[in-house]
């Protein structure tokens with residue numbers, strides 16, 4: 001799990017009650033699009049610097065809610081942190097760019113502009129958000145710290161907006177702001193995390209496993225809230241999850257990661273309905289509740305690669321791929337986009353419908 005300490009260091013800028021309106025008004029800026037290009041992130045290991053992201057490309061359209069799925073270690077959290085230029089040592093962004101509308105290339109931001117960007121433009125709900133709050137301070141005190149650290153002029157309006165948001169999520173805002181984290185359940189703390197990510201009016205919101213470790217009922221509630229707030233506030237939302245069921249329920253676009261690459265990306269209904277990449281097909285076959293017939297569910301054979309076991313050349317998925325060809329051992333398949341679906345696979349590019357796969361839309 002990759003985490004970044006949460007809290008009052010996230011974002012900046014002034015704050016007004018107009019900005020805090022739950023429904024994006026006519027004056028609200030449009031949701032931002034995101035373009036990740038050739039992004040390489042490395043971590044220092046005893047074997048030297050090894051790539052956790054090996055040249056990722058991903059275009060997120062404004063206003064979409066995009067899921068990033070893949071097994072543990074595929075690079076989802078590293079990609080999310082890169083969008084905030086928040087990869088921590090022993091990691092670093094080695095090359096590439098992350099263009100976010102209204103911000104430019106965040107890889108080139110640092111210091112105060114970067115601090116201001118976080119929170120004002122970019123909201124982040126951390127993996128295991130319940131552990132990212134300060135146990136010694138009430139939620140209200142942490143909210144005020146957040147506001148002060150970002151120069152919010154009208155702290156009363158900030159508190160009002162926080163209460164509105166918490167109320168919107170079914171909580172008693174005044175009570176929650178008076179509470180310490182140990183007085184709140186996991187689901188309540190998760191909602192506090194979402195409130196803190198939204199209260200400075202970020203328009204790009206990144207949620208890292210927002211429902212992990214929650215019971216099914218609480219999970220369903222949080223997913224509904226995420227969908228509603230995304231729509232009402234006119235956001236661009238990225239949601240990282242290893243759970244394809246969660247992705248199916250919430251997202252409209254899906255990016256599938258494997259071994260530090262995005263191997264498939266498209267509309268969720270299309271990616272899940274007719275997966276083109278053999279890895280996506282394997283992920284879906286492994287999920288009984290999506291495939292419908294429980295007897296047809298079969299685990300993906302083999303294990304995902306670690307930084308040290310990634311193939312040195314060729315396709316990252318070659319070792320587990322049921323349709324591997326000779327070229328896959330030596331040449332990394334370039335991503336090819338057809339009708340809004342991007343797939344990086346030699347076999348798919350060579351002969352999609354004839355080998356038993358479903359045709360791309």
Ligand SMILES: Nc1ncnc2c1ncn2[C@@H]1O[C@H](COP(=O)(O)OP(=O)(O)OP(=O)(O)O)[C@@H](O)[C@H]1O
Nearest residue numbers: 001002043052071072073074075076077078306307
């Ligand atoms: N601080 C670190 N030092 C060394 N390697 C790291 C570090 N953080 C992540 N990695 C490695 O980078 C790769 C990508 O990790 P990342 O956490 O981004 O994956 P993930 O898909 O988010 O996994 P998970 O779902 O388990 O959080 C993995 O091989 C991981 O072991």
